[in-house]
Amino acid sequence: MTHTSNGKGLSFAKRIYLPRILGKAMGLLAVTAALLPLASPNWVWALMLINGLLWPHLAYRWATHSSQPYHAEQRNLVVDSVMAGFWAAAVHFNPLPSLTILSMVTMNNVAAGGRSLVQRGLLAQLGGVALGMGLLGPHVQLHATDLQVYASLPMLTLYPMALGWVSFQLATHLAEHKRRLSDLSRTDSLTGLFNxxxxxxxxxxxxxxxxxxxxxxxxxxxxxxxxxxxxxxxxxxxxxxxxxxxxxxxxxxxxxxxxxxxxxxxxxxxxxxxxxxxxxxxxxxxxxxxxxxxxxxxxxxxxxxxxxxxxxxxxxxxxxxxxxxxxxxxxxxxxxxxxxxxxxxxxxxxxxxxxxxx
CATH class of the missing domain: 3.30.70.270 (Reverse transcriptase/Diguanylate cyclase domain)
Known part of the structure; x- marks a missing residue:
């Protein structure tokens, strides 16, 4: 990959870093509320804390220290999809937290990679569901408590705003890049005058x-x-x-x-x-x-x-x-x-x- 591509990959990793921190923190609230009534093993709680609090920083370091930051960040998004599927199975497919987490992860994939990443993400989510069911059993809990509803609200409201802000910044950056290209196409490089x-x-x-x-x-x-x-x-x-x-x-x-x-x-x-x-x-x-x-x-x-x-x-x-x-x-x-x-x-x-x- 060229130096320019690496630069774009680093920029992409930096843009997604803060939204991932916020998304994982809000997802942690939703999953915690959904796990409380369940008899989940201790390792599930430990994994939840690692995924919610440590993973955003590990993913960022993985991407920024990679020789191909953009591809590394796309792998990180696939990992996010796997974990989203796993947590859906871990909370026994409780409708509100499960759909909230799965839809937000899919939204990330749409914004970051389009149809190709969405398809890979859906397969990864199915893999995460299969992993969760294999480790924890095929359980279903279709009733959401008031606590679970309230715990899911931050992710339903604040996270789309954060993602929208990142999209706005990207659109602004692309508009500026387009303006610079337009200037280059009409400007003489030596003198700075019109060509x-x-x-x-x-x-x-x-x-x-x-x-x-x-x-x-x-x-x-x-x-x-x-x-x-x-x-x-x-x-x-x-x-x-x-x-x-x-x-x-x-x-x-x-x-x-x-x-x-x-x-x-x-x-x-x-x-x-x-x-x-x-x-x-x-x-x-x-x-x-x-x-x-x-x-x-x-x-x-x-x-x-x-x-x-x-x-x-x-x-x-x-x-x-x-x-x-x-x-x-x-x-x-x-x-x-x-x-x-x-x-x-x-x-x-x-x-x-x-x-x-x-």
């Missing part, structure tokens, strides 16, 4: 929104000048630091409503919501100036500059691809004009799809 695919999906949504509501929005494409030379001269570790630095500057420079992403390699992208081209230009000029102040104490000669292309939404764009191509042309123009600048695509370049040299 290429998710950013383009948001661009499509923004385009449709601007079409419907005549909204104002600007997109920016940002390229680190001569980034290949930085990698070749200083190494990819330093190059990654430059990328992380720029992503940090982007996060600090933008509003919560703006969406920044890593478009690919050394290229970044931004969607400015409810922004004019002039406002976006000022924001990108500030970013360019802050990037120019980057310094690395180990490489004092290293400097970075940015070329940035802007494109404001226009009604004549046929789709988000054309909008993006317009920003792409603006970026090309910034590079052709000497780099280290913010630019928009001149009218003469409209309609051309261009690429730029590194």
């Amino acid at each position: 290429h695919g998710y950013w383009k999906d948001r661009l499509s949504r923004k385009f449709l929104l601007c079409q419907d509501r005549r909204g104002a929005a600007v997109i920016a494409l940002i390229d680190i000048d001569h980034f290949k030379a930085i990698n070749d001269t200083y190494g990819h570790v330093v190059g990654d630091r430059v990328l992380r630095h720029l992503s940090k500057e982007l996060k600090q420079s933008l509003r919560e409503t703006d969406l920044a992403g890593r478009y690919g390699g050394d290229e970044f992208c931004v969607i400015f919501a409810q922004t004019t081209q002039e406002q976006a230009c000022l924001a990108m000029e500030r970013l360019r100036e802050r990037a120019a102040n980057y310094s690395n104490p180990h490489f004092p000669a290293l400097r970075i500059s940015l070329s940035i292309g802007l494109s404001a939404f226009r009604d004549d764009f046929c789709g988000p691809e054309q909008w993006l191509e317009d920003a792409d042309r603006a970026l090309y123009h910034a590079k052709r004009q000497g780099r280290d600048r913010v630019d928009v695509a001149p009218a003469a370049l409209t309609g051309l799809r261009l690429a730029w040299p590194e």
Whole structure:
């Protein structure tokens, strides 16, 4: 089993530890009340105390010290089922305590392992019944006293609440895990910004929104000048630091409503919501100036500059691809004009799809 699986098994054992303590303690009350009128041998009373008070701690240590905690805990649940069947036979199938214990153990199996564990648990309960009848005889007591009714009430009321709380915690944990997976699926691992695919999906949504509501929005494409030379001269570790630095500057420079992403390699992208081209230009000029102040104490000669292309939404764009191509042309123009600048695509370049040299 992998380390990750072991971690999940340990988490499972920890979650079930307290409910087992509570369940066994409340089951001890029900079984004690049912055994009092019977002439049970001393070893049955001793076994009841061990099962009710010591077993939860032994089961926990068994699971947490196992190389496969999850499987060990499932074995513990099967043991619980065997003992539930045994106590049903030991109390002469007194209806209330017997059904209470058997149903609560089955509830555990449903929550912990689904149909597979329920089936194994039912077989284990039948085995426990057979064991109890073999050791104590096939007796039946169908009358429950008031004491037995009251002794069963804690398990009927408090234990389902405890199990419900554990289920709620598990659901919350799974929801958080799902959220983290969702974040990973849309986030670039190096920079923490949105990845290429998710950013383009948001661009499509923004385009449709601007079409419907005549909204104002600007997109920016940002390229680190001569980034290949930085990698070749200083190494990819330093190059990654430059990328992380720029992503940090982007996060600090933008509003919560703006969406920044890593478009690919050394290229970044931004969607400015409810922004004019002039406002976006000022924001990108500030970013360019802050990037120019980057310094690395180990490489004092290293400097970075940015070329940035802007494109404001226009009604004549046929789709988000054309909008993006317009920003792409603006970026090309910034590079052709000497780099280290913010630019928009001149009218003469409209309609051309261009690429730029590194």
